[in-house]
Amino acid sequence: MFPKDFVWGAATASYQIEGAVNEDGRVPSIWDTFSATPGNVENGDTGAVACDHYHRYKEDVALMKQLGLKAYRFSIAWGRVLNGQQVNQRGLDFYSRLVDELLAAHIQPWVTLYHWDLPQNLQDEGGWTNRAIVEKFAHYADVVTRALGDRVKHWITFNEPWVFTYLGYGIGYHAPGISSLPAYLSAAHHFLLSHARSVPIIRGNSPDSKVGVTLDISQPEGDPRAVARQRDFHNHWFLDPIYFGEYPQELFTVYQEMGYLPDIQDGDLEAIQGKPDFLGINYYTRQVVEYDESDPLHLTRWVHQPESEYTEMGWEVAPESIYRMLKYINDRYAPDAMVITENGAAFADEVSDDGQVHDPRRVAFYDAYLRNCLRAIQEGVPLKGYFAWSLLDNFEWAFGYSKRFGIIYVDYETQQRIPKDSAKWYSQLIKRNGFE
Ligand code: FCB
Secondary structure (H helix, E strand, C coil), rough: CCCCCCCCEEEHHHHHCCCCCCCCCCCHHHHHHHHCCCCCCCHCCCCCCCCHHHHHHHHHHHHHHCCCCCCCEEEEEEEEEECEEEEHHHHHHHHHHHHHHHHHHHCEEEEEEECCCCCCCHHHCHHHCCCCCHHHHHHHHHHEEECCCCCCEEEEECCCCCHHHHHHHCCCCCCCCCCHHHHHHHHHHHHHHHHHHHHHHHHHHHHCCCCEEEECCCEECCCHHHHHHHHHHHHHHHHHHHHHCCHHHHHHHHHHCCCCCCCCCCCCHHHHHHCCCEEEEEECCEEEECCCCCCCCCEEEEECCCCCCCCCCCEEECHHHHHHHHHHHHHHCCCCCCEEECCCCCCCCCCCCCCCCCCCCHHHHHHHHHHHHHHHHHHHCCCEEEEEEECCCCCHHHHHHCCCCCCEEEEEECEEEEHHHHHHHHHHHHHHCCCC
């Protein structure tokens, strides 16, 4: 059995499901620009229509209610609610209606402020590499939490800073498509400042709320030298400043010698340090690593595990590793609370002749990962909730619609939703608050 008040949810993100990109005053985001550029996204897919959730949110909330979800994690599209400094009331109203719909269904809204869809007009001024973004983000956080803070009591400032700064600015695999390590480190520093700057604003506008941040924790396993570097690079670079008020020393020196360090001003690290109310963790897979001297920065080579099962993303199914990851993060940072804000798997789902979607591999995936979460809880890890990624099949970034992560199948031609077997399984698990 899971703890009595354990939060069971499912997650999505604005650009991946909403569609309606030109409606009610929304301004373009870097993902509109990036996906419109040939070669960036598989199949030339874009989020222009996606799951049409903007128009179908009532139907989607009804499905969540039917499944018995206790919580729903979604993100706000910055460019729907602000055009520059100008508030767009129609955009805010959409989220306000969604929140009311959820509350009426007794589902807690968990809101992510930034899940990667930066307004293009801010990218035109340098985006996350321009320190001015800190005040822009603070304003955005203020506008959203003033409008929704009376009803929303769980806030996540950012989703996966390593992904949007490194993949977006460091190697150009995600929007805005820039490949520069100094740009990456500057974006990462401004993320840290923006997160810290927004926390007191959110708390002020949303009394009695919990404010957290979500990271994609990497779990390297193998050669200790490679493990140490990979953890510094992917995890500690973001979490040490927040929990300890400092960057990890060894990697800091490496970046310094390469001349990559961002402009870190007096007082920045003091400002960044501060325990969030909860640490959100997105977790999918581990990386088995070997030491690789030919890469002086990362020192790491990933090794394929021939005996393991892999998902459509090419990610190893490694359920025990979520247990080890939770223990390591708990030992290092002792967070007051932890929440798995994403976990799930992409498989090549199809609608069967009976009109249903049978996804036994996804059921087995969830079952095994959740058993390992429970084991961590039983050993004292303060894990307070779990969100399946994703509620719906959706726009999987650079992979477009080719990867299906939903517990609900989406037919993109008709926008029909079909709860998969995994959704029914999850629903039963929630009802029992544990395994059979
Ligand atoms: C995470 C993202 C989420 C989704 C999953 C599969 O990195 O936060 O939007 O794409 O991966």
